[in-house]
Amino acid sequence: MQNRAIEAAAGCASAASSFAELPAAASRGPLRIEYRWVNQQANAQQDDSPIAVFLHEGLGSIAMWRDWPQTLCERLRMRGLVYSRPGYGLSTPRAPDEKWPVDFMTAQARDILPALLDALAIDRRQRQRIWMIGHSDGGSIALLYAALFPDALAGAVVIAPHVFVEDISVQSIAQTKQLYETTDLRAKLARYHADVDSAFYGWNAVWLDPEFRQWSIVGALAPIRRPLLAIQGHDDHYGTMAQIDTIAAHVPHAQLVKLDACGHSPHRDAPAALNDAIAAFVRAHQ
Template structure:
């Protein structure tokens, strides 16, 4: 599979053995800006966690450009159910705590499979968008010493009406327009990806999902970014993060929707670069 994250890099696959938490998994991943890893002392790692309908390919070239700006090498991967990774069986529904499972079980297992040791993890920056932003927050809380810092872009820490309403509208678009065809370019099993995400977010039981209590476990530097035109969440999300994590810094982007890396990439890259530079 050609990887649109860079012009030349092909994605690869990591095999995760079955555990009590999950069955055997094949995870699609790629490295970006690998030349940075050849510098003396080895450049820190930036790890990217995609959105609820995202994949390795849907990032396009943003991870490469950000890593070049930061002087880091990057790791981009598709979570199970997305991109070229093991698809979700169609009869399986994601549980309410699916994001916690990704942070607690899948991400550490992938790091193990790629032989990323604890010393390298301590220098790693975890960068997530939307659901991936929530997973970044959870990883930072669950493994407070296994990263250098985190960047959460348009994350969710509780469920808002605006999120559910927009996700319901997206389902209608998926079933009545060419959205399914467009998304199929980025997922080996597009229905696995779409309905895994859509079904859990529209499940009435998910309305009670809330990770604000977990945020107090975050000790490392944290940047939270939100666009003011986001139709999947409001500023209440990152304002709540600031209440629970006093050392967190917030960036609020004007004229920006749910995907700052597409809507305002220059402003986002500048904010991340300035934040990281103060902590290196």
């Protein structure tokens, strides 16, 4: 099933993608994770530069980032690790009858991401030089990772993250479901995922689950002690400034950037302003 899906969506990722095999864990079976290095030297063992780990949005994948990770890594003079989470891109798809639990983002931060770093032989010393860069759901996962493993990174940049559920988020996600089922949105997303329904309904179903309305990671943020930058666009239809203001209230050292004329995807809506903000922040903390 997975191989046929990958072949059918061969255009959604370039030949540069590699795959990491994650062994089964107590709460899941084995996984195959699509990943790609950016700016990696030919001999990775001799590359001691910092690593930017990119965590994509709820409908994202390696391919959907396009060239932004490359552009940012060149600006930061870092190597980058981009990967597709299970259910996305060319990674192991979600089973048709599998429903993600309310705490699915915690599971990604606590289990999948550390297992991927292990599989890629990124040791403790290297992890202390990692900058987590997450967008939307990926931003939430970056926050959770920074809280769960406060010494296993150099810092984090979270872009349009979610720390609790707002009405605007649920309304926009419900509208996206209607578009997926009535317009060409499904065909467009199929260019980026081997199993597009796996990606879409995994994300959409959990966000629209009534139980998810009570989801919050606000109480989990206090252990974060590495540098933290939170960025939000004023025109974001998936969340308000209350998200990053709440982060600042619970992580006093966090810095905030609020972008004008910018929606939910600053790397597409305002890339120059976003890159400037990230570069200045990272430079100040290196």
